[in-house]
Amino acid sequence: MRLPVLALALAMGAGGIATAQPRQPQGEIEPGMFQLRSLADLVAICRAPATHPHYLEAMGFCHGYGRGALDHFRAVTPRNARPLFCIPQNVSEPKVREDFLAWAEANPARLAGPAVEGIFAFLVSAYPCPPQPPGQPSAQRR
Secondary structure (H helix, E strand, O other): OOHHHHHHHHHHOOOOOOOOOOOOOOOOOOOOOOOOHHHHHHHHHHHHOOOOOOOHHHHHHHHHHHHHHHHHHHHHOOOOOOOOOOOOOOOOHHHHHHHHHHHHHOOOOOOOOOHHHHHHHHHHHOOOOOOOOOOOOOOOOO
């Protein structure tokens, strides 16, 4: 798992996605100023309350970052590889966000690490795949 996560981190850094934005003041959410220096920054953005004036931007960034990480992971993972996590089809994105925030609160030692590594540590922990009998094809990944 480390190589795809590292590839994602390098691709995002090399593409200027994470570094082209101005720095986000710790604890404040302002449109156009989202930058992730760590998992703690992503958690702060994803934790924005519905009453926050930039709630929609924060939720768009939160869900978009997670979806982008998943899309990249799927793109670099061979189709026949055993899945690392299995998100049930009936789980909504808001529920995944809620689970992610609860996981982050329960795992404060992870907050200083890279956001993308935290996302995958959360997914592996929160949505484990059922055991596969030997010789069975991999489960469908969402």
